[in-house]
Amino acid sequence: MSGVAAAFFCPSSNSQADVYDRLEHMIPKLALRGQAAVGVAAFMHKQGIRYGRAFQSSSASVRIDPNEQDRRFRPHVAIAQVRSRCRELSDGVDLQSIHNNAGTSRHLAISLDEALVNARELRGAFLAQEQRSTVNTDAELLLKCIERCCERHYWRHGLAANYETVFREIDDRIDGAISALFLDGDGNLIAYRNRSGLRPLETMQTDDGFLLFASENCAFAALEGKTRQISPGHITYVDGTTGGSVSRAVHNGRHKARLCAYEALYLGSPNTSVEGHSHFETRYNIGAALGGIVAQRLQAEADPTCTLVSSKPRTGGPFADGLYASLAEYGLLAERREVVATTFLQRTLIGTTDERKSRISQKYRVLETDLTKTSVVIVDEALIRGDTSRAVTSMLLTAGAKAVHWAIGSPPIVAPNYYGMGINTLDELAFWQIWKRLPSEQRTQSLRFHKMEPHVLRLIESNIATSINAASITYLPFPLLESLLPLRPESFDLSPFTFEMPTRAGQERADRNLRELVADLPRMQSVHA
Structure with missing residues (x-):
């Protein structure tokens, strides 16, 4: 980038x-x-x-x-x-x-x-x-x-x-x-x-x-x-x-x-516009749509507590603003307050595993030392590998948060994104780490990617939440993403969510990567048996 x-x-x-x-x-x-x-x-x-x-x-x-x-x-x-x-x-x-x-x-x-x-x-x-x-x-x-x-x-x-x-x-x-x-x-x-x-x-x-x-x-x-x-x-x-x-x-x-969907979701400045629609407006509207789903899940909690809505710093703010406004419309009392800050601006999603882990541990800090009896909703534009969300969740729980919920302003990332996010293989993605552990029928269902059944998506959300010690994860459903982008869906490259690459060479790479991962699955299962 x-x-x-x-x-x-x-x-x-x-x-x-x-x-x-x-x-x-x-x-x-x-x-x-x-x-x-x-x-x-x-x-x-x-x-x-x-x-x-x-x-x-x-x-x-x-x-x-x-x-x-x-x-x-x-x-x-x-x-x-x-x-x-x-x-x-x-x-x-x-x-x-x-x-x-x-x-x-x-x-x-x-x-x-x-x-x-x-x-x-x-x-x-x-x-x-x-x-x-x-x-x-x-x-x-x-x-x-x-x-x-x-x-x-x-x-x-x-x-x-x-x-x-x-x-x-x-x-x-x-x-x-x-x-x-x-x-x-x-x-x-x-x-x-x-x-x-x-x-x-x-x-x-x-x-x-x-x-x-x-x-x-x-x-x-x-x-x-x-x-x-x-x-x-x-x-x-x-x-x-x-x-x-x-x-x-x-x-x-x-x-x-096609314009890369990440321009609207993450890469582009909030002040940049596409056909008269600013990225800030797109992100705010996505947060508002996501808030309706999150509200239902929070209302189902047996022991409601003070709820704070925060963003992952720098890029999640507009998403969090929209989600917070939506929660109020659903009658859920919450407070919009940032509880996570960064110590430097450098991104943590690109680099080797060791480099990223080192930067993550240094970059994020919790602004409040006492979050006792508080549920925190962290809003982010994407969950890629899960290592940043896992580290931030741990920090918040250590500070006393009763529960940490993640609201993600995009669908699950299922494809290697050679075209802008530094994701070169499938097995580094949180989706595929969970996919390997699913029963055979759910694995087959989830290979429909953006067309998977809602109950399969909920299963994946639940498993990823467990893997990062969060109370819940809520992804933006793919149809909502399509409806909220500033241009018609065919004007965007949505390959991170659909596995449909923008060029033939990219599709051949992705398909080869998928065949290798699926072929390796029996060996991995026998090792863990």
Whole structure:
């Protein structure tokens, strides 16, 4: 998960602001997409590309600090990447500069919001061609693909690259969720969104003469101008000299664009909107719908106690607000109060098992030391592996809570999510850990995934609750999710809940993963017998 932003200062502009000013405006608004660091690459004619970092202060402001301090360096274009540190393959410490094989200095830079599913295969192809390869990150990998294509078709012949052709070849080669901002050695800027459309990419032509790009439209808040979304399978090319821009399709139209459901549920800023519906509004409405189910379960408690509604910090707030309002409508007295806080912003869902456990133990703390005779409802947007919810439940019970209930603003996650959440296998998911223990008939029923019978879903909820020491878990039923998304269901990738992947290559991987898990089940059962 990363955020990307770019600013191009159009030649006709008479604004007193510069591209760094515009990036410093946009970057803080993309903070949810990565908290590790911000890399910047900027270009000035006759000076070339230079690299730097951006530093965020406690006041949420950002200061860009180029590596080379030179007051005469006033770039007309700059790109930035807000990065997350916790990745199986990290995005690297800086935006990468890659030189072509001919030995001439062709500086290329890229900022990338990506989940590159077939990265291993692409990397293997490079290793097969070169005895030694320095392609380590997805950013380097995509740059290498672009460089190879440019060299083969254009540079060796002394021609300027036709980026429509280059990115058409790239779009055919990759499988994943990609939004990228690419800067070449002539100051040309290319914004690219691959054909799956799972990652958003938006642009604004500002009234004061800038052309801006960002992962989310919340980055343009308080700026005046015309915005539009870059369509899946398209590039927008901005000429480094004239500032003129054109959009071109780079795919053949066989793939139907879908936005990753996690954009609305988790990844996107609450202030970002889709078709006029903010993510905050979507999350609030989901919480309200979920509250009706939770209210019935709480009312069934034999010994009602004081009920606190809290969120898992940072992302669960809108869900919890909606759920709390709904409980009142059902006549259930509750108090909306945060009882869990975080000590740092870094996400805990990505990384190795040991890395995640270490971060979880350090990240969360209970705000109140005495929760005696209190039932706590923790509202979260998803329950993935269960390790974070287990740790938070333990903290709350230690503080005296009588019961901890979890309300989840999405259905059970049943599929590896190669396209944005760092979930690469089935057996790491809480759903499948419980599935292995179910009787044969319930296992078969649950393989209907989002179409499973309600009593099977309740059985899974009960078992997962037991595994994390919670009193209950309530998932959002799939039909409710479909009805509450800001676009028609077919406009979203719902594969985490349906096992229906957005691309053929992704489906083949998921099916193979499922066959391996099912085939391994008899062995696991014999071990535990």
